[in-house]
Amino acid sequence: MYKNLLKDNYCNMKVYFNNSCKICRSEIKLYKKEKIEEIDWIDITNNELAEKETNKDDKQLLRRLHVKDNDKVFEGAEAFLYVWQKIPKYRFLYKFFKLPIIFTVFNYVYEIVAYFLYLKNKKQLKS
Numbered sequence: 001m002y003k004n005l006l007k008d009n010y011c012n013m014k015v016y017f018n019n020s021c022k023i024c025r026s027e028i029k030l031y032k033k034e035k036i037e038e039i040d041w042i043d044i045t046n047n048e049l050a051e052k053e054t055n056k057d058d059k060q061l062l063r064r065l066h067v068k069d070n071d072k073v074f075e076g077a078e079a080f081l082y083v084w085q086k087i088p089k090y091r092f093l094y095k096f097f098k099l100p101i102i103f104t105v106f107n108y109v110y111e112i113v114a115y116f117l118y119l120k121n122k123k124q125l126k127s
Contacts (some may be wrong), residue, residue, distance in 0.1 A: 012040050015083055016050050016066040019043035021121045024065075034087045035096045045124060058125050076114065077107040 015031075018024045020043075029063045032041055044061040051057055054066055054073050063115070067079040074082055084094035097106045 012038050012084065013086060014040045014042050014053065014068040015079070016042045016044050016054060016061055016068070018045060018062055018117075018121060018124075020045045020124055021117060023117060031083060031087055031090070034089055036087055039083070039086060046126070059122075062121060062125060064114050077103065077110040083118070 015028070017028045019028070019087060028041060031039075033099040042050050042053075044058070044066075046058075046077075047061075054061065054068060054110055056066065056073070064076040065079045065083075067074045067082040069082060081094055081098055084097070
């Protein structure tokens with residue numbers, strides 16, 4: 001599931017994140033500083049194109065980080081593995097968090113944190 005996620009991929013990966021969330025924006029800003037050309041950073045705030053590209057509604061996009069790579073969409077903790085694997089400075093995070101037991105714990109913790117961020121930011125939803 002999370003081994004060798006980005007083998008020989010020459011397509012741009014798209015990362016869908018909530019730029020209106022202060023915490024989300026701060027973290028993504030760290031990754032953007034690395035200037036990885038193969039990553040397109042997509043703000044999901046009022047972004048109908050992001051909904052179409054991911055086949056997710058605004059609620060689903062707001063709930064978790066999403067990554068689209070080779071027409072597959074990954075979300076949550078697994079999406080973070082994709083991002084970290086692509087950025088040399090953060091590849092050590094990929095190597096550590098992909099370990100099965102560590103990934104399981106990471107996934108649970110991510111879901112808890114993401115849920116509270118969702119509650120904090122859900123006022124921006126259209127419906």
